[in-house]
Amino acid sequence: MSIRVSNLRLPVEEPEAALPTHLARTLGVQASELTRWRIVRKALDLRDKRQLRFVYNFEVDLPADERAVVARASHAAQVELHEEPPFSMPEPGSEPLPHRPVVVGSGPGGLVCAYFLAQLGYKPIVLERGTKVNDRIRDVKTFDGGGAFHPESNYLFGEGGAGTFSDGKLTCRGTGPDVIRVLELFAECKGQQPGKPSILYYHRPHLGSNRLPAVVKAIRQRIEDLGGEVRFLTRVEDLQLTDGRLTGVNTSAGFIPASVVVLAIGHSARDTYRMLAARGVPMTQKPFQFGVRIEHRQEVVNAVQFGPRHERYEELLGNADYSLVASGTNDLFTFCMCAGGYIIPSVSQEGYFCTNGMSLSKRDSEFANSGLVVTVPVDAFEGTDVLAGMRLQEKYEAKAFEIGGGPAYRSPVQRARDFCATPHPRPRRSAATRGA
Numbered sequence: 001m002s003i004r005v006s007n008l009r010l011p012v013e014e015p016e017a018a019l020p021t022h023l024a025r026t027l028g029v030q031a032s033e034l035t036r037w038r039i040v041r042k043a044l045d046l047r048d049k050r051q052l053r054f055v056y057n058f059e060v061d062l063p064a065d066e067r068a069v070v071a072r073a074s075h076a077a078q079v080e081l082h083e084e085p086p087f088s089m090p091e092p093g094s095e096p097l098p099h100r101p102v103v104v105g106s107g108p109g110g111l112v113c114a115y116f117l118a119q120l121g122y123k124p125i126v127l128e129r130g131t132k133v134n135d136r137i138r139d140v141k142t143f144d145g146g147g148a149f150h151p152e153s154n155y156l157f158g159e160g161g162a163g164t165f166s167d168g169k170l171t172c173r174g175t176g177p178d179v180i181r182v183l184e185l186f187a188e189c190k191g192q193q194p195g196k197p198s199i200l201y202y203h204r205p206h207l208g209s210n211r212l213p214a215v216v217k218a219i220r221q222r223i224e225d226l227g228g229e230v231r232f233l234t235r236v237e238d239l240q241l242t243d244g245r246l247t248g249v250n251t252s253a254g255f256i257p258a259s260v261v262v263l264a265i266g267h268s269a270r271d272t273y274r275m276l277a278a279r280g281v282p283m284t285q286k287p288f289q290f291g292v293r294i295e296h297r298q299e300v301v302n303a304v305q306f307g308p309r310h311e312r313y314e315e316l317l318g319n320a321d322y323s324l325v326a327s328g329t330n331d332l333f334t335f336c337m338c339a340g341g342y343i344i345p346s347v348s349q350e351g352y353f354c355t356n357g358m359s360l361s362k363r364d365s366e367f368a369n370s371g372l373v374v375t376v377p378v379d380a381f382e383g384t385d386v387l388a389g390m391r392l393q394e395k396y397e398a399k400a401f402e403i404g405g406g407p408a409y410r411s412p413v414q415r416a417r418d419f420c421a422t423p424h425p426r427p428r429r430s431a432a433t434r435g436a
């Protein structure tokens with residue numbers, strides 16, 4: 001049993017070194033009595049622009065009678081007894097597998113899966129269609145510089161998957177010991193940055209694209225040290241089924257026997273999804289988000305979010321981010337906002353175009369950008385078969401490629417003001433903006 005202290009609000013100027021004093025005062029004990037304490041969550045409260053605050057939640061162990069401490073604690077924060085079971089790995093199976101398990105894809109999903117399998121002694125084989133991260137960085141730079149598009153080594157395919165060139169926002173809507181364990185893995189693998197709030201508790205943890213290649217390499221190294229293996233330039237092209245049971249995978253580098261295959265192929269491998277559908281692998285349609293990227297000057301975002309003292313807060317907190325929801329017949333919302341970031345061509349298929357956003361760990365570009373999306377429900381897919389949504393994405397990505405001028409992979413761009421001035425079908429109710 002420990003004590004959970006929630007909603008302790010402190011000015012953003014207050015250093016973390018002063019937290020034991022505040023915590024002890026809230027609990028009515030001496031700071032020296034805090035045997036063990038940790039921040040569970042640290043969130044920025046922007047509502048009162050005169051004084052921005054961090055809102056903290058803590059977990060504390062005390063040698064004293066914890067019930068008595070809770071009973072007499074100050075009302076500056078919510079204080080209660082708390083018990084959370086620690087993360088525990090599932091028990092490994094008892095029957096040996098005929099072959100090593102195969103994980104297809106080395107994105108965040110595949111790497112984390114392979115790491116935990118390797119920890120349990122399964123010696124997984126990870127199959128990745130793209131190249132090692134260093135070769136990928138070279139291919140992406142060539143593409144960005146106007147050079148050739150590499151269909152297997154690009155912003156989405158290769159070591160670390162889409163994760164490697166992502167913005168590195170480690171936001172997770174779930175909580176609990178399993179989420180913490182994955183964040184711990186990222187932190188252990190070079191994810192923790194000196195001078196920044198810990199990714200283990202900050203409400204919007206951010207690594208930045210420049211730090212992700214090292215994280216990805218460090219996780220691969222761990223998998224290999226535990227007896228696992230990562231094979232690059234190995235694209236899974238078909239499943240081998242015998243009497244309805246999986247017996248292996250056919251790859252661009254030959255056949256690999258397997259009775260257990262984890263598909264961690266992300267959302268861009270359309271050829272693989274077509275193969276899986278043709279093989280009768282059960283899949284269901286799923287709504288997806290669709291929209292544009294909006295870009296604005298970061299100084300405008302800082303002034304709106306931080307208020308009249310924004311220059312002072314920029315120094316302390318860096319560039320501000322935001323999220324917006326406009327409620328209407330179909331909610332319009334911002335997604336993957338990149339403070340001090342860049343818009344990039346996240347293309348994985350020749351002849352198609354789409355964008356995404358990223359930023360470096362310092363988030364110091366002059367521009368902020370954000371996805372501005374709506375959810376496309378399955379009944380708008382222009383088809384009822386399982387791949388209809390994917391074809392709809394292809395339709396618009398092919399249009400964007402064409403409008404952008406074809407093989408140069410340039411992004412179609414329009415000023416937001418002009419976009420808003422263009423007559424569009426209106427939702428039935430007028431859209432009201434809430435949240436910031």
Ligand SMILES: Cc1cc2nc3c(=O)[nH]c(=O)nc-3n(C[C@H](O)[C@H](O)[C@H](O)COP(=O)(O)OP(=O)(O)OC[C@H]3O[C@@H](n4cnc5c(N)ncnc54)[C@H](O)[C@@H]3O)c2cc1C
Binds near residue numbers: 108159167268
């Ligand atoms: C620019 C950008 C910014 C983003 N920013 C963020 C962010 O800040 N925060 C966030 O949470 N998310 C972000 N995302 C989304 C995030 O990157 C993805 O949600 C995440 O990478 C998905 O992980 P995954 O492992 O499921 O798939 P992926 O990362 O897509 O990895 C799938 C892997 O499988 C491989 N593969 C596919 N098919 C085969 C095959 N047949 N054989 C062998 N290998 C195959 C691919 O090459 C790829 O490496 C961003 C994405 C992009 C592109």
